[in-house]
Amino acid sequence: MPAPQISESVTKSTPTPAALFFGFSRVGLSGFGGVLPWARRLLVETEGWLTAEEFNVLLGLCQFLPGPNVVNLAVAVGVRFCGWYGAVAGALGLMLGPFLIALLLGLLYDKYGELPAIQSMLHGITLVGAGLIIATGLRMGLNVKNRWVYWPFAAAAFVGITLLHWPLPAVMLGGAALTIALSWYRLSQEAKA
Amino acid sequence: MILLAELFISFFLVAFVSFGGASAVIPELFRIAVIEHAWMDARTFTELFAIAQAAPGPNVLIxxxxxxxxxxxxxxxxxxxxxxxxxSLLVGLLFKHWDKLQHWRGRAAIQLGVAPMAVGLVLASGALIARSAEPGLLGLLLLVLTIAVNLKTKLHPLWLILLGGVLGLTGLL
Incomplete structure (x- = not known):
């Protein structure tokens, strides 16, 4: 089966920049603890701007690039339909509401952050937040293909950063150079076989 | 003015290694904000992280x-x-050539290779935050409970965050 071609498929409707802005605004403001499910709901289910297959392809692109994944996704969707105007509209819509709320929360924190009750509450939320991130990492780990080949690299990165205190950019770039070279080699072998 | 430029440039550079999103580079954000520039102490950083988790929107809000x-x-x-x-700029530019890249072996190689590194980084972020919070026994239990519930059920994370806030108020964690 050929890979889905983004430019040639037919979807239900084509958004304007304004529609992109308001659509992604809803996504940003609904996204407690993870925005991606809401982005999928908007793009595939509610508005039908993308087919499910197209969404997966786009998400794949946005997740293998660095940077905030869902901002990347808003840019990719926006640029597809409305060029750079659409990219700005999508990203701005996604970020504006949460940005303003974060500003407000930051101001409140500057004012009341020293109160013992607030600190105890944030302490509890920190632990839950750490747990949610660990759970995300584990879920991502289970989705890694050929896990016995690649898990040792994940483990090495983990140990390097947490126990050996290696600088993160060096770990990421050095490690990624090795893993990408390895997967390139494995793909070449598969192509020959 | 110089401060704003420092903020912009610091995070501009982090963006290039944040495979796995903002959650993956929390140790690097910590290094920049607490150690390199001394913009805040470790406790403040951890508390800002908690606020970002509780607020709606992408993880980049930290x-x-x-x-x-x-x-x-x-x-x-x-x-x-x-x-x-x-x-964002790169995605915008790259996207125009995305169809051509579909069958390029490098694309598949990057996708396969970057994934395990992102896993290592995200797990390291979670572990370092948990450690910086210095949890007691009940705190550790809450951490483990959160991981288990999030992996095994479809319960909305907001409920867990609420639970964390309430349990935190009791001062037992």
């Missing part, structure tokens, strides 16, 4: 909050822009 704490709304704006801009 960067917004750091910027806000350092230099008000302008700090928040430049920090967030720095983190979002580089890859």
């Amino acid at each position: 960067v917004t909050l750091i910027g806000q704490h350092v230099d008000g709304w302008q700090g928040a704006f430049w920090a967030t822009l720095g983190m979002c801009l580089p890859m």
Whole structure:
């Protein structure tokens, strides 16, 4: 089966920049603890701007690039339909509401952050937040293909950063150079076989 | 002015290694904000992280909050822009050639190779935050419970965050 071609498929409707802005605004403001499910709901289910297959392809692109994944996704969707105007509209819509709320929360924190009750509450939320991130990492780990080949690299990165205190950019770039070279080699072998 | 430029440039550079999103580079954000520039102490960083988790929106809001704490709304704006801009530009440019890249072996190689590194980084972020919170026994239990519930059920994470806040108020964690 050929890979889905983004430019040639037919979807239900084509958004304007304004529609992109308001659509992604809803996504940003609904996204407690993870925005991606809401982005999928908007793009595939509610508005039908993308087919499910197209969404997966786009998400794949946005997740293998660095940077905030869902901002990347808003840019990719926006640029597809409305060029750079659409990219700005999508990203701005996604970020504006949460940005303003974060500003407000930051101001409140500057004012009341020293109160013992607030600190105890944030302490509890920190632990839950750490747990949610660990759970995300584990879920991502289970989705890694050929896990016995690649898990040792994940483990090495983990140990390097947490126990050996290696600088993160060096770990990421050095490690990624090795893993990408390895997967390139494995793909070449598969192509020959 | 110099402070705003520092915020922008620091997070602009982090963006290039944030495979796995903002959650993956929390140790690096910590290093920049607490150790390199001494913009805040470790406790404040951890508390800003908690606020970012509790607020609606993408995980990149931790960067917004750091910027806000350092230099008000302008700090928040430049920090967030720095983190979002580089890859947004790249995605916009790359996307025009995406169809051509579909069958390029390098694309598949990058996709396969980057994934395990992102896993290592995200797990390291979670572990370092948990360690910096210095949990007691009950705190550790809450951590394990959160991981288990999030992996095994479809319960909305907001309920867990609420639970964390309430349990935190009791002062037992």
